Amino acid sequence: MSEYTESIIPGVSRRKSASRYRPAVFLLVPLLAILFQVYVPRFIESAANLELPLLVTVYFSLMRRQPIAGTLIGAVIGLAQDSLSHLPLGMFGIVKTLVGYFAASVSQRFDVENPAIRLILGFFFFFFHQFFYWILSRALLSQQVGFDLVQTLIVGVLNAAVGLPLFVLLDKLRQDDVALA
Amino acid sequence: MDFLLHRYRSLTVLVVTILAQLVLLAYQVKTDGDVRLIRVWSVEAVTPLARVLEGIRSSTSDFFSNYVVLSGAQAENRRMREELGRLKMDNQFLRSELSTAQRAEALVVFQKRSPSKTVAARVIGSSTGANAKVVFVDRGFTSGVLKGMAVLTPDGIVGKVIASYPTAAQVQLITDPSFAAGVISQSSRVQGTLKGQGRGDLLVDYVQLEQKVEKGEWFFTSGDDRVFPKGLPVGQVSVDKQGTTFREIYLLPSGFQHGLEEVLIVVEGVHQQIPDDVSAFNQPIKLLPPPPPPEGSPESGSLAAPDGGPQPLTTDADRLRQKYRALGEAQSHKYGEGMTAPNYNQATPPVVPGTPAGSVATPPGAAPGTTAARPIAPAAGVATKGPATTPGATPLSGTVANPAPPATKAPAMKAPVTPTTAPTTTPTSTPAVKSTTTPAVKPPVP
Structure with a gap:
């Protein structure tokens, strides 16, 4: 087994660890992400394609490496996002809850500090987020919303690209890692 | 968990x-x-x-x-059984009422059709005694019921009154061993004396051995007993066999075939003809008036109206009544008085034209031996005749010497079976209808 493999799959040789953050970080970063999505598109229309709350959810879920934490982080950020939208509460909450859970679960298998992994996971979870939101819109709200696959893929790539520097920025707010059992 | x-x-x-x-x-x-x-x-x-x-x-x-849980079903079943029983009783009561109404209707119809004057009565009890066929009815002499009156139903005779009380009467049924009445068969005209046997059938006695009747032949009252008017059905022949001295003819009485609950008591009887067809016994029959008498006969002028028009009384009975009355006046005989009868062979005095009905003049030199003047066999002769004499019958006093009902085919003629003193009023509750279909005229009644 090569060093590259060991660096991707932590369970093989790496020791699992969870990043710790100040509570204010968990409060302010999602809030800033939501505010960015709310206000920035008013001035820059293309900024509406950025799903910063999703990237924040993915980041914290990946770094906490705990599904419960990821579930709660995703639920809180999603409900906060819902509270500022015109849609019923729970649409973003459900989707981001699933994203946080799966991201936390995936983080236990992969080296989430690897930029490539972060890029791939960022793209994957964005696509998952959009697809699952589309399903919920049709299933629960009976909205006949179309799903543009190409645009979704492109925007997914964009968000994944934006997520790489954002994750690095957020790594600066990390205090230390805590070894997991 | x-x-x-x-x-x-x-x-x-x-x-x-x-x-x-x-x-x-x-x-x-x-x-x-x-x-x-x-x-x-x-x-x-x-x-x-x-x-x-x-x-x-x-x-x-x-x-x-x-x-x-069947307690509710049991209670409901019990309730429905009780209701079913009550409905059955109601149904039975209504059926009984309907049957009574039908019998009463039959009585009324019979009363309307019968020329005799009758009083309806209800059987209220029976007399004591093992073989006594006697019943009590709820009509007595206050209703005009007297001893010796005939009791019948629309189907036939059932008995006679043997005792009359103020509000009830005792009726001896025709099945009583001591009952007797004069009867005559329908087709062969065999006369005999009806006797009760104490059981269901009746015996026609005093019928000669050479006389024969058909099985199923009807017997009717002959009127000879002065109790039952002539022409009432008695029963059908069930047994006809050779006896030692007389024939033994047994009848099945027809008056009891629908029970004996309501009866008719004949308070004023009218003789009738023996019907040719029993099935049409109770059917109304329209009879044409008899043809006018031939020219030159005493009757031709006697019944002419003063203005030359026909008289309303044109029946044979009317003519016979007028003949008898003329004979009585010619011989100064008053019917009902004395023990002698007028000489019916004497020539009949002619009736003066224009004389009102009922008054007859006696012209001299009347032709004797005319058919119309031929007298009818007196009742005494009939009464003394063996077979026609009814041992059990109770002839009314004073009627033996009176002329018998004519044997001619008179449509109807009131027989003197009822005294003039007999009340003819009928109780208000029971209709007594006197037929008006037959222009019967009461003959001189003693």
């Missing part, structure tokens, strides 16, 4: 979180029918369960109510 929650803690938290948000979402979302989604989900989640629970409950309840 704790182990599972600990092992799948993260998954449990995920499910709970998702469900909580789904509930929150469903609370906000409304369907096209403006119904919140959570309500739709709740209804759709609860309804099948409720349907299943209701099915189980109803099945269990039905099972217990239909098969286990």
Whole structure:
């Protein structure tokens, strides 16, 4: 087994660890992400394609490496996002809850500090987020919303690209890692 | 459970979180029918369960109510049985009432058709005695019922009154061993004396051995006993066999075939013809008046009206009555007085034209031996005749010497079976209808 493999799959040789953050970080970063999505598109229309709350959810879920934490982080950020939208509460909450859970679960298998992994996971979870939101819109709200696959893929790539520097920025707010059992 | 929650803690938290948000979402979302989604989900989640629970409950309840808990069914069954019994009693009562009404209607119809004057009565009891065929009826002499009156039903004779009380009368049935009456057969005109046997059938006695009757032949009253008017049905021949001295003819009485609850008492009898057809016995028959007498006969002028028009009384009975009256006046004989009868062979005095009906003049030199002047066989001759003499009959006093009912084919003629003193009033509750179909004129009654 090569060093590259060991660096991707932590369970093989790496020791699992969870990043710790100040509570204010968990409060302010999602809030800033939501505010960015709310206000920035008013001035820059293309900024509406950025799903910063999703990237924040993915980041914290990946770094906490705990599904419960990821579930709660995703639920809180999603409900906060819902509270500022015109849609019923729970649409973003459900989707981001699933994203946080799966991201936390995936983080236990992969080296989430690897930029490539972060890029791939960022793209994957964005696509998952959009697809699952589309399903919920049709299933629960009976909205006949179309799903543009190409645009979704492109925007997914964009968000994944934006997520790489954002994750690095957020790594600066990390205090230390805590070894997991 | 704790182990599972600990092992799948993260998954449990995920499910709970998702469900909580789904509930929150469903609370906000409304369907096209403006119904919140959570309500739709709740209804759709609860309804099948409720349907299943209701099915189980109803099945269990039905099972217990239909098969286990039978107290209600027993009470209902008891109640329905009681109601059924009550309805059966009501039905039986109504049937009895209907039968009574039908019998009463038959009596009324018979009263209307019969020329005799009758009083309807109801049998209220029977007399004591093993072989005594005697019943009590609820009409007595206050209703005009006297001893010796005939008692019959629309089907035939049933007996005669042997005792009359103020409000009741005792009737001896024709099946009583001591009962007797004069009868005559329908087709062969065999006369005999009807005797009760103390059982269901009747015996026609004093019929000569050489005389024969057909089985099933009808017997009618002959009127010779002065109790029963002539022409009333008695019964049909059931047995006809050779006896030692006389023939033994047994009849099945027809008057009892519909029971004996309501009867008619003949308070004023009118003789009738023996009907040729028994089936048409109770049928109304329209009779044309007899043809006018030939020219030159005494009757031709006697019944002419003063203005040359026909007299209203044109029957044979009227002519016979006038002949008898003329004979009586010619011989200064008053009917009902004395023991001698007028000489009926004497020439009949002619009736003066224009004389009102009932008054006859006696012209001199009247031609004797005319057919119309031929007298009818007196009743005394009939009464003394062996077979026609009814031992059990109770002839009214003073009627033996009177002329008998004519044997001619008179449509109807009142027989002197009832004294003039007999009340003819009928009780208000019982209609006594006197027939007006036959222009019967009462002959001179002693």
